[in-house]
Amino acid sequence: MKKKNFAPLLISILCLTSCISQENPPEIKTPDQSKYTTETIVDGIEIPWGMDFINENELLVTEKKGILYRVSNGKKTEVSGLPEVYQRGQGGLMDVALHPDFNRNKTIYLTIGVHHEGEKGGNTALYCAKLNENSLSNLKLLYKGQPNTKKGQHWGSRIVFDDKGHLYFGIGDRGNRDVNPQNLNRDGGKIYRLNLDGSIPEDNPFAMQKEALKAVYSYGHRNPQGMTIHPKTGEIWENEHGPKGGDEINIVQKGKNYGWPVITYGINYSGTSITDKKSMPGMEQPFYYWVPSIAPSGMAFSNSNVYKKWKGDLFVGSLKFKYLERLVIKRGKVVKREKILNDIGRVRNVKEGPDGYLYLGVEGKGILKLVHQ
């Protein structure tokens, strides 16, 4: 019998399938879903944007439309004293974070879409306040993005702290991509760094530069909705929504330009091109980018031994595909991606709790704890 050579056929099939899927590797896997399940910590929250833990039994949770909850042993109580929340499009009450020295000073930070002055519309603001039992006092505005706009998109925002007395938060490009992200003198498309009292650190990258906002730490961002500190290196890790097929993970560094909208792996929602450039000198490449877009929100490293094999792995919520994504990182590269809790709902947020478990903010549900089955 004559031997047939299948190699050319095989190669062309491989090419064809890789062209069709166009997924940025590594390909996402769906492992056995029966190993993990969730426990409801609190329910009845439409969009649980932010959360932070007071202790093992208590946490603060934000509801985007403008409610701050204190959750104690599964029971939620509204905290009074918020400034007026300007809810429009993707903006509203966003992140909440406890001051690193909360136990002593009872201070919390919030990022909120507000309109309290000037032109119509709103922009992202950072506030701090003192948390008394179920009310806020000493409310103080620390930063407000300018100008106001009626655009609905890209407000950010997450809050994190380093161990040197700094706070970082983001504001998205506010639907004005051609003007804001690359202009250091305009708010939007930036990660900001402040001291914990709201003052601007003297060694901020653009503190000495004329025509630049002194609070800016990095720029060229589109819409940062996940930020966390790497438990070993102390680096600031961030994820942001790209256009269609351009969601990114970045390691945020002082004074760096992350390229939006000059370089991107994505295209417009309509399918038309934004730029033909994926890289440029002086602009940072993402650590990882998602094609197709997963609509990432929230970000946390697992740093406990609760889930044995997951220590050191990165977790990101997918709004679009309704799962929690596990990313295994080796030698500075994403080597494995997995769907955890497939079809759980739109995952808005993920954080590691003081007990080492991962907690998820899921839209239409509330806060869920990821546990072994």
Added chain:
Amino acid sequence: MKLFVGIIGLFIIYEGTWLYQKKPLEQSIADGKEIYNDFCVQCHLDNGEGVSGVFPPLAKSDYLLNNIEMSIRALKYGLSGTIVVNGEEYDGVMQNQGLDNLEIADVMNFILNNWGNESKEIITENQVANINE
């Protein structure tokens, strides 16, 4: 002569208020398209088809075309819980987007007259104002 000027004046005021209150449909659709691209396109997509099982379609959507009042209410106050659109179940949350009544009328006129959708009804600002939670 005075009377004539007066009549013309009144006419202009009348026409002016009429035009102010009732935007022509084409203008409303054009304004609605801008709102759509700003607030809706991320989920319902450019073709209005949404994402099966996650974001319901607006294009040829039975839910939309048979429940215009409910749809306006959803834009004004938000929508959650299970709905069935073109035979498929959706159990998501759409919060109100903070649009004013005129913006809601405009975006309704856009989605009701796009992607093969057709509506005899023109949604007005007044009509949106009269819909309660």
